[in-house]
Amino acid sequence: MAPEAAWIDGAAATALPLDDRGFAYGDGLFETMRAAGGRIALWDLHLARLLDGCARLGLAAPEPAALAGDCAIALRDAPDALLKLVLTRGGGGRGYARPHAAPIRRILMRHPLPASSDPRGLRAVACATCLPLDPRLAGLKHLNRLHQVLARAEVDAAGADEGICLDGAGRVACATAANVFAVVDGVVCTPAIEAAGVAGVARAALLADRRFAADIRVGELWPEQLARASEVFLSNAVRGVQPLREFDGRPLTVGPAAEAARQALSRAGWVES
Amino acid sequence: MAPEAAWIDGAAATALPLDDRGFAYGDGLFETMRAAGGRIALWDLHLARLLDGCARLGLAAPEPAALAGDCAIALRDAPDALLKLVLTRGGGGRGYARPHAAPIRRILMRHPLPASSDPRGLRAVACATCLPLDPRLAGLKHLNRLHQVLARAEVDAAGADEGICLDGAGRVACATAANVFAVVDGVVCTPAIEAAGVAGVARAALLADRRFAADIRVGELWPEQLARASEVFLSNAVRGVQPLREFDGRPLTVGPAAEAARQALSRAGWVES
Numbered sequence: 146m147a148p149e150a151a152w153i154d155g156a157a158a159t160a161l162p163l164d165d166r167g168f169a170y171g172d173g174l175f176e177t178m179r180a181a182g183g184r185i186a187l188w189d190l191h192l193a194r195l196l197d198g199c200a201r202l203g204l205a206a207p208e209p210a211a212l213a214g215d216c217a218i219a220l221r222d223a224p225d226a227l228l229k230l231v232l233t234r235g236g237g238g239r240g241y242a243r244p245h246a247a248p249i250r251r252i253l254m255r256h257p258l259p260a261s262s263d264p265r266g267l268r269a270v271a272c273a274t275c276l277p278l279d280p281r282l283a284g285l286k287h288l289n290r291l292h293q294v295l296a297r298a299e300v301d302a303a304g305a306d307e308g309i310c311l312d313g314a315g316r317v318a319c320a321t322a323a324n325v326f327a328v329v330d331g332v333v334c335t336p337a338i339e340a341a342g343v344a345g346v347a348r349a350a351l352l353a354d355r356r357f358a359a360d361i362r363v364g365e366l367w368p369e370q371l372a373r374a375s376e377v378f379l380s381n382a383v384r385g386v387q388p389l390r391e392f393d394g395r396p397l398t399v400g401p402a403a404e405a406a407r408q409a410l411s412r413a414g415w416v417e418s
Numbered sequence: 419m420a421p422e423a424a425w426i427d428g429a430a431a432t433a434l435p436l437d438d439r440g441f442a443y444g445d446g447l448f449e450t451m452r453a454a455g456g457r458i459a460l461w462d463l464h465l466a467r468l469l470d471g472c473a474r475l476g477l478a479a480p481e482p483a484a485l486a487g488d489c490a491i492a493l494r495d496a497p498d499a500l501l502k503l504v505l506t507r508g509g510g511g512r513g514y515a516r517p518h519a520a521p522i523r524r525i526l527m528r529h530p531l532p533a534s535s536d537p538r539g540l541r542a543v544a545c546a547t548c549l550p551l552d553p554r555l556a557g558l559k560h561l562n563r564l565h566q567v568l569a570r571a572e573v574d575a576a577g578a579d580e581g582i583c584l585d586g587a588g589r590v591a592c593a594t595a596a597n598v599f600a601v602v603d604g605v606v607c608t609p610a611i612e613a614a615g616v617a618g619v620a621r622a623a624l625l626a627d628r629r630f631a632a633d634i635r636v637g638e639l640w641p642e643q644l645a646r647a648s649e650v651f652l653s654n655a656v657r658g659v660q661p662l663r664e665f666d667g668r669p670l671t672v673g674p675a676a677e678a679a680r681q682a683l684s685r686a687g688w689v690e691s
Contacts, residue, residue: 146510147437160433161441163527164420168434168504170563171444202564203571231441234567237419241563241570241594254436277550278586282564289562290443290514291475291555294507297514298476313551313586321514 148229148254150222155215155251165250167233170241171288173249174198175231176346178216179258179383179415183224185216186415187382190346190353195232198285204234205249215253227256227383231288259383261417266390266399267306267379269320271368272296276341278313284344297321307379309371309392312341317366323379323387324348326361328402329370334362347380350413357409378403385417386410421502421527423495428488428524438523440506443514444561446522447471448504449619451489452531452656452688456497458489459688460655463619463626468505471558477507478522488526500529500656504561532656534690539663539672540579540652542593544641545569549614551586557617570594580652582644582665585614590639596652596660597621599634601675602643607635620653623686630682651676658690659683 151158166172176191185191192209199206212230219228231252237244274296282289292310300308300321309325312318317325319342326335335352338344352358371377377397378388388403390396424431439445449464458464465482472479485503492501504525510517547569555562565583573581573594582598585591590598592615599608608625611617625631644650650670651661661676663669 147435151436159436161436161438162420163424163432163434163525165434165441166567168438168441169448169561170567171561172564172567175442202568241566242574243567243571252436274554277552279550281547281568287564288442288444289564291445291560291562293514294439294443294445294516295475295554298516301515 146256148256150219151252151254152215152218153250153252155211155218161252162236164236165233166235167231167288171290173231173233173288174202174204175229175286175288177383178228178230180216180220180224180226180228181416183220185228187346187350187413190349191382194286194344194346194349198287199232201285202287203243204232205247207232207249207251212251215251219253219255223255225258227258229254229256233288262384262387266388266397268391269307269309269389270300270303270305271393272299272308272310272321274299275311275313276318278340280340283340283342284338286343293321310342311368314340315368317368317371318342320379323381323384325366326378326380326402326406327366327371327374328376328400329374332362333360333402334364334366334370336366337364345380346382347385347410347415350415351380351406351409354409354412357405376400376402378406380406380410385415419529421529423492424525424527425488425491426523426525428484428491434525435509437509438506439508440504440523440561444563446504446506446561447475447477448502448559448561450656451501451503453489453493453497453499453501454689456493458501460619460623460686463622464655467559467617467619467622471560472505474558475560476516477505478520480505480522480524485524488524492526492528496528498531500531502527502529506561535657535660539661539670541664542580542582542662543573543576543578544666545572545581545583545594547572548584548586549591551613553613556613556615557611559616566594583615584641587613588641590641590644591615593652596654596657598639599651599653599675599679600639600644600647601649601673602639602647605635606633606675607637607639607643609639610637618653619655620658620683620688623688624653624679624682627682627685630678649673649675651679653679653683658688
């Protein structure tokens with residue numbers, strides 16, 4: 146979907162220089178953000194993940210004020226929007242070698258917000274595509290996302306709404322575009338995202354909420370635990386908390402844990418527009 | 419390095435639409451090719467890898483004649499050149515979901531050929547960045563290349579020419595931009611590239627050469643074997659056969675195996691320009 150408007154380093158743009166390293170190698174990071182009433186939900190957490198990613202990839206950190214300024218321009222005409230912010234290592238370099246003292250490039254794209262999720266909950270399937278064990282890059286929302294593309298193709302082929310991937314050790318990692326929470330033996334569990342997958346910003350907000358996080362277990366979640374979970378829900382910074390009403394053909398009840406998560410995300414400033 | 423000329427789907431271009439999935443997710447493939455006298459070395463092998471990649475990623479296969487036509491236009495004014503051909507899943511789609519019946523996009527960029535390698539051989543180091551075990555994508559030259567970028571940064575920090583990466587199981591996989599051959603106990607060995615790394619086109623040409631490949635062992639190569647190899651050389655479609663004169667501080671002799679590989683690549687049509 147082409148963006149309705151876009152900016153590169155703060156200037157209106159419609160296209161990317163062909164030598165951009167984001168295009169060449171996926172050498173960059175992105176954030177997909179929800180704005181309502183001109184405010185970006187969970188902004189501090191988006192920014193924290195970006196800066197962590199810059200440090201881990203050796204990208205020059207952007208000025209937070211420049212990023213906020215870009216977003217303010219984008220939201221002036223459209224206060225309720227989805228913003229996709231991409232940081233790349235800019236242009237050039239010879240092959241994989243990083244250009245010396247390269248300034249990063251900021252690409253901001255505005256899209257309409259997606260329609261609200263079905264309140265009855267989503268239908269999800271288990272994906273055969275697994276996420277390789279990759280502690281070096283785990284957690285980051287970098288631009289190397291072929292596994293998510295392949296997993297999403299499985300979801301579409303199954304006619305489902307989402308899909309859940311395992312990591313290379315056979316543990317539950319992530320949904321294709323969300324984090325997973327499951328109630329197992331009465332305890333809310335979520336994968337640690339230390340070896341594979343994206344550590345979502347909505348997940349971070351939930352884990353930072355004292356009331357919600359008090360009884361949560363962050364660690365290994367195995368497929369057999371997911372298969373007998375009494376409740377499963379997903380978290381995503383744009384779509385919020387999305388309970389599952391079905392996983393791999395098994396009906397699930399939309400229950401109190403998802404509702405508690407929704408309230409926690411609300412306390413973190415996430416709002417339906 | 420900005421290309422000296424570029425074409426998208428056969429038309430001259432300087433920039434990429436911002437919704438291109440190659441940029442968004444690394445959802446595509448590329449080939450970096452050496453042209454001399456208007457002919458692309460190892461063209462059939464480049465094409466074969468691309469088509470294999472299309473099949474494995476569920477990309478619509480391009481018409482080989484369209485690709486050859488793009489290259490012919492690019493080489494008209496510059497018969498000796500480096501051509502980088504990128505195929506992406508085109509624009510759009512919602513999130514990771516693939517657009518229905520999307521035509522692929524062909525991006526061709528022309529650069530000058532790099533200078534010839536030092537005939538005394540290269541200095542290489544062992545990289546700490548390892549390539550995750552990923553049989554689903556192993557071998558392909560897809561656009562998700564962050565590990566190569568990180569490994570190459572180690573090479574530059576060490577002031578070396580190249581670096582050799584292990585896979586997630588601790589076996590030798592690849593150099594950052596080349597395949598590895600080592601003479602161990604008198605036998606030429608090269609990693610199988612079934613779990614990680616790129617299966618290079620120059621490597622494929624060497625393995626297809628009956629005389630050269632007769633005595634080669636394709637399989638596991640362990641770091642301790644590499645550490646006692648009597649000879650190590652790299653293969654790359656643009657740079658050809660590059661012997662190492664040093665690996666991780668240990669001097670190596672440029673020997674007969676590299677020379678035999680050079681002759682085999684020559685028989686496959688690879689020429690110094």
